[in-house]
Amino acid sequence: DQQVKQNSPSLSVQEGRISILNCDYTNSMFDYFLWYKKYPAEGPTFLISISSIKDKNEDGRFTVFLNKSAKHLSLHIVPSQPGDSAVYFCAASEGNFGNEKLTFGTGTRLTIIP
Amino acid sequence: EPEVTQTPSHQVTQMGQEVILRCVPISNHLYFYWYRQILGQKVEFLVSFYNNEISEKSEIFDDQFSVERPDGSNFTLKIRSTKLEDSAMYFCASSYVSGSSYNEQFFGPGTRLTVL
Numbered sequence: 001d002q003q004v005k006q007n008s009p010s011l012s013v014q015e016g017r018i019s020i021l022n023c024d025y026t027n028s029m030f031d032y033f034l035w036y037k038k039y040p041a042e043g044p045t046f047l048i049s050i051s052s053i054k055d056k057n058e059d060g061r062f063t064v065f066l067n068k069s070a071k072h073l074s075l076h077i078v079p080s081q082p083g084d085s086a087v088y089f090c091a092a093s094e095g096n097f098g099n100e101k102l103t104f105g106t107g108t109r110l111t112i113i114p
Numbered sequence: 115e116p117e118v119t120q121t122p123s124h125q126v127t128q129m130g131q132e133v134i135l136r137c138v139p140i141s142n143h144l145y146f147y148w149y150r151q152i153l154g155q156k157v158e159f160l161v162s163f164y165n166n167e168i169s170e171k172s173e174i175f176d177d178q179f180s181v182e183r184p185d186g187s188n189f190t191l192k193i194r195s196t197k198l199e200d201s202a203m204y205f206c207a208s209s210y211v212s213g214s215s216y217n218e219q220f221f222g223p224g225t226r227l228t229v230l
Contacts, residue, residue, distance in 0.1 A: 099145045101162060
């Protein structure tokens with residue numbers, strides 16, 4: 001049951017360039033989408049989120065785009081920095097308040113090449 | 115900055131033994147969660163807890179699992195009789211839900227459970 005899919009297990013990007021991480025979902029009941037970042041031996045850290053009523057949310061170097069008709073979201077990191085090297089998880093919830101369970105994708109390992 | 119803490123960081127146990135994983139959520143948070151990640155797989159929801167009762171649980175969270183908030187600060191996950199397939203990283207999370215805006219879940223560093 002893969003309601004949230006991240007089809008690229010890994011991605012390498014040159015420092016200073018744009019990193020684009022993609023995520024697809026199948027459950028049209030999802031109301032909220034999040035990106036978490038995870039370093040080894042640490043828990044997932046919240047990065048940025050977007051409500052299903054919006055198509056873009058920006059926070060500094062990070063922008064999330066949502067295409068509801070395609071059931072697709074993406075995370076753009078510009079410019080990419082070495083500290084961005086981590087595993088990025090896309091997650092979704094059926095609710096707008098934060099107390100609902102999160103459904104995660106399998107993650108994309110991003111490596112920024114200096 | 116407040117954070118979710120978990121102990122122990124690594125727990126090794128024999129199959130059939132009981133284990134208790136401990137978490138201290140962020141102090142003003144009201145919702146608590148357990149997730150797990152089997153090696154190489156996705157992070158999966160186990161259970162959410164609010165106002166001293168389970169608010170939602172997944173099909174993974176069977177009778178072998180239980181959660182408790184024994185005092186004002188700790189939140190525990192108990193596995194009564196561990197199986198080999200319970201080996202995973204277990205993450206505790208908490209959130210403060212205001213009702214007026216989205217409040218993300220904050221995750222702890224995890225407890226790696228190894229069942230032999």
